[in-house]
Amino acid sequence: MFEILTAKPVLIGLHLGFAILGIDSFLWLLGEIVANAQSVKRRVIAGIAGLIGYVLTWIVGGYYYVKFYGPLVKPVIKAGSAPWAHTIAMEAKEHIFLFSIPIAITICLLARLSASELESFGIRKNFIYLTAIIAALGLSFGIMGFIISAATRWGAI
Amino acid sequence: MEKLKSIYASAYSATLTIASVVALTIGAELSAPFKNWLAGFTGHHWVTKSWISIIIFVLFFFVFRIAGKSVNELRTKRALLVLQTISILGFIAILGFYIYETFVV
Numbered sequence: 001m002f003e004i005l006t007a008k009p010v011l012i013g014l015h016l017g018f019a020i021l022g023i024d025s026f027l028w029l030l031g032e033i034v035a036n037a038q039s040v041k042r043r044v045i046a047g048i049a050g051l052i053g054y055v056l057t058w059i060v061g062g063y064y065y066v067k068f069y070g071p072l073v074k075p076v077i078k079a080g081s082a083p084w085a086h087t088i089a090m091e092a093k094e095h096i097f098l099f100s101i102p103i104a105i106t107i108c109l110l111a112r113l114s115a116s117e118l119e120s121f122g123i124r125k126n127f128i129y130l131t132a133i134i135a136a137l138g139l140s141f142g143i144m145g146f147i148i149s150a151a152t153r154w155g156a157i
Numbered sequence: 158m159e160k161l162k163s164i165y166a167s168a169y170s171a172t173l174t175i176a177s178v179v180a181l182t183i184g185a186e187l188s189a190p191f192k193n194w195l196a197g198f199t200g201h202h203w204v205t206k207s208w209i210s211i212i213i214f215v216l217f218f219f220v221f222r223i224a225g226k227s228v229n230e231l232r233t234k235r236a237l238l239v240l241q242t243i244s245i246l247g248f249i250a251i252l253g254f255y256i257y258e259t260f261v262v
Contacts, residue, residue, distance in 0.1 A: 058207075066201050087259040092252045094203055095182040098210045099244055102171030105214075106240065109164045121161065121230040126237035133244050140248075 008068055015061040016145070022053025023138035026104075029111065030131045033124065038115050047111035050134070051104040058097065065094060073152050080155020085147050093144040096137065103134050158228065165228045166221035168236035174214040175240075175247045181206050183254050 004010060029046035032039070069090075077086045110118075110127045118124040185192040185202055195202040225232075 062204070062207065066204060070201075084259050088252070088255045091255045095178060095206070096248055096251050098178045098207060099171075099175045099247055102167070102174045102210070102214045103240070103244060106164065106167040106171050106237075109160070109167050110237075112160055113164075117160075121233065123164075123230070123234050123237060126234060126241065129241050130237060130244075133241060137244075137248070 006063075008064070011060055011064040011068070015057050015064060018053045018057035018060060019138060019141065019145075020053075022050050022057060022104075023135055023142070025050035025053055026107070026131055026135040026138065029107070030128065030135060033118075033128050033131060036115055036124075040112065040114050043111040044108070047104075047108040051101070051108050054100050054104050054134075054138070058101065061097075073148075076155040077148070077151045080151055082147075082151040082154070085151030089144040089147040089151075093141050093148070097141060100134065100137055103130065103137075107131055107134060161230065161233045162222060162225055162228045165225050165233045165236045166218050168233070168240045169221045170214050170217035172236075172240045172243045173217050174210050175243050177213050178206065178210055179247045179250050181209065182251055186254070186258065 005014070025046050029043060029050060032043050032046060037043070074086055074090075077083060077090075107127075107130055110123070110130070113121070113123075113127075115124075118127060181195070185195055185206075192202050195205040198205045199208065
């Protein structure tokens with residue numbers, strides 16, 4: 001079982017799958033706040049699902065990055081037609097990702113507030129902006145991941 | 158107010174974590190000995206940076222949680238605004254740095 005889970009294509013699939021879970025959950029949360037939905041329970045579930053998705057994609061992606069990307073993928077990209085895919089997209093992605101978890105935790109704490117508390121404290125818009133930022137960060141990682149994958153594919157041909 | 162205190166502490170702790178990640182990232186790229194020193198702790202500079210980001214966030218969360226006795230709506234709103242700003246600036250700083258390093262240096 002461990003052998004299957006740590007196979008390179010499976011790791012990439014899990015990394016992407018958990019990232020999609022995280023991004024979609026935060027987009028769901030964003031919709032809940034913008035629509036001023038009254039359910040705290042739904043907001044908390046969406047926030048926690050987003051946080052779990054980001055944590056899992058971090059662990060799986062980190063394992064793949066350290067164990068396989070450095071020794072196997074990076075040399076292919078650097079020798080290919082778009083070495084900047086590593087020096088810009090990969091470098092930026094791996095480091096900017098470290099912003100995500102602290103922001104996601106802050107969002108989960110905000111999700112515990114009721115709609116009336118968010119209004120009376122005057123922080124509803126901040127909650128919206130922060131949730132939009134975490135979703136946008138995730139989508140930007142997706143774009144960078146696509147650039148890295150494409151550069152690897154064309155570097156290997 | 159207990160909920161606000163946690164949000165306030167998390168927002169400022171996240172801000173400090175992001176600022177530290179930006180500083181560590183750019184610092185390590187500009188100084189090979191520093192990057193090697195970071196790698197020496199875990200075998201990989203990025204893994205060390207990941208652990209540092211966790212430690213800073215957890216540590217300062219409790220510091221701000223304990224220190225923030227007079228947290229109110231205004232202070233929490235300011236903490237969230239600072240976090241929003243530093244998130245965007247941090248993104249631009251790291252991406253901009255690597256673009257500069259690749260195409261200009």
